[in-house]
Amino acid sequence: MSSTFGTLFRVTNFGESHGPAIGCVIDGCPPGMALAEADIQPELDRRRPGTSRHVTQRNEPDAVQILSGVYEGVTTGTPICLLIHNTDQRSKDYGNLLDTFRPGHADYSYWRKYGLRDPRGGGRASARLTAPMVGAGAVARKWLREHHGTGFRGCMTHLGAIAIPFEGWEHVPNNPFFAANASMIAELEAAMDALRKEGDSVGARILVEATNVPPGLGEPLADKLDAEIAYAMMGINAVKGVEIGAGFGCVAQRGSVHGDELTPAGFRSNNAGGVLGGISTGQDITVAIAIKPTSSIRAPRASIDRSGAPTVVQTFGRHDPCVGIRATPIAEAMLALVLMDHALRQRAQCGDVRLATPPIPARARR
Numbered sequence: 001m002s003s004t005f006g007t008l009f010r011v012t013n014f015g016e017s018h019g020p021a022i023g024c025v026i027d028g029c030p031p032g033m034a035l036a037e038a039d040i041q042p043e044l045d046r047r048r049p050g051t052s053r054h055v056t057q058r059n060e061p062d063a064v065q066i067l068s069g070v071y072e073g074v075t076t077g078t079p080i081c082l083l084i085h086n087t088d089q090r091s092k093d094y095g096n097l098l099d100t101f102r103p104g105h106a107d108y109s110y111w112r113k114y115g116l117r118d119p120r121g122g123g124r125a126s127a128r129l130t131a132p133m134v135g136a137g138a139v140a141r142k143w144l145r146e147h148h149g150t151g152f153r154g155c156m157t158h159l160g161a162i163a164i165p166f167e168g169w170e171h172v173p174n175n176p177f178f179a180a181n182a183s184m185i186a187e188l189e190a191a192m193d194a195l196r197k198e199g200d201s202v203g204a205r206i207l208v209e210a211t212n213v214p215p216g217l218g219e220p221l222a223d224k225l226d227a228e229i230a231y232a233m234m235g236i237n238a239v240k241g242v243e244i245g246a247g248f249g250c251v252a253q254r255g256s257v258h259g260d261e262l263t264p265a266g267f268r269s270n271n272a273g274g275v276l277g278g279i280s281t282g283q284d285i286t287v288a289i290a291i292k293p294t295s296s297i298r299a300p301r302a303s304i305d306r307s308g309a310p311t312v313v314q315t316f317g318r319h320d321p322c323v324g325i326r327a328t329p330i331a332e333a334m335l336a337l338v339l340m341d342h343a344l345r346q347r348a349q350c351g352d353v354r355l356a357t358p359p360i361p362a363r364a365r366r
């Protein structure tokens, strides 16, 4: 099993959904950065379950503890271990899944690969394991903010078939959907309430951006920045599609429109999404992800049992009826981890490069 992410900023993730604890070990964090639990907890609180009626009612405080790598409030350059206790497991809810496989979940593939599985809460396949990545992402975000002024933000742009027009980032923290639009909330709430009654689920589309990204990040050919971003995003549970910049929309664009013109005052557009040739340009990095509908639903679905005989699965217990609702902080964290890793790699190889050409200011698409 592969559980380590990153090259110079390496995050090794451990734990299971219903084990005693989950967490990660971060190797390669530069020394000398002030770091406390209070720097990490707010990001975990954004991802945490049980915060509205539209997400799973599993009630985890997700309180993070720093076990190592920090002395007198400052990172020492040694491995940073983050620990998060699981406190609200209800493993009996998964009793009926011991002998069968939820369509769309990882039950069947884990069973085929390992010959056994921990069915409690999805075991290692649970999105609970994204919490340590959000914790590590908070460390990366802090370093990038302090060294480059880099910022991260994200929002939900579609809930199922409902498009959420962008109004302003200021709306995002004020609703349970991470929607950048205050006037849509009533419609989104009604859609989720109806969905819950039906025992079904929907997907979502999430947009994430990084601002003040230093140019030069990314290592062609094998570790292009856009390739690593796509890898990180596809690694998030339930993600089925990734677009960078104009994404699939580039198919219908002309070259005279798609190519972002350069002027001394800034780029005229950002169809590239901040990456050209696998290297950051200094423009905002823009990424969209498609998240599939939750597979654990009350609606009866055809499956097989362990002997291969046909059966019907219905999933009860506590689940997110739209897993995309909690995905925004996770996608921001994964983007931060990729940029952090590449900022260190860039410093290692090209830290001495000096150019007479002034950098072109980034200009956001909106």
Ligand SMILES: Cc1cc2nc3c(=O)[nH]c(=O)nc-3n(C[C@H](O)[C@H](O)[C@H](O)COP(=O)(O)O)c2cc1C
Binding pocket: 056, 104, 105, 106, 122, 125, 126, 127, 130, 236, 237, 238, 239, 292, 294, 295, 296, 318, 319, 320, 323, 324, 326, 327, 330
């Ligand atoms: C924030 C988040 C919460 C999730 N919660 C659930 C859940 O409650 N029930 C469920 O069946 N799947 C949930 N998932 C999705 C599963 O973890 C995922 O579909 C499963 O591991 C199979 O992996 P795959 O969809 O990436 O192929 C969640 C995903 C995310 C990102």
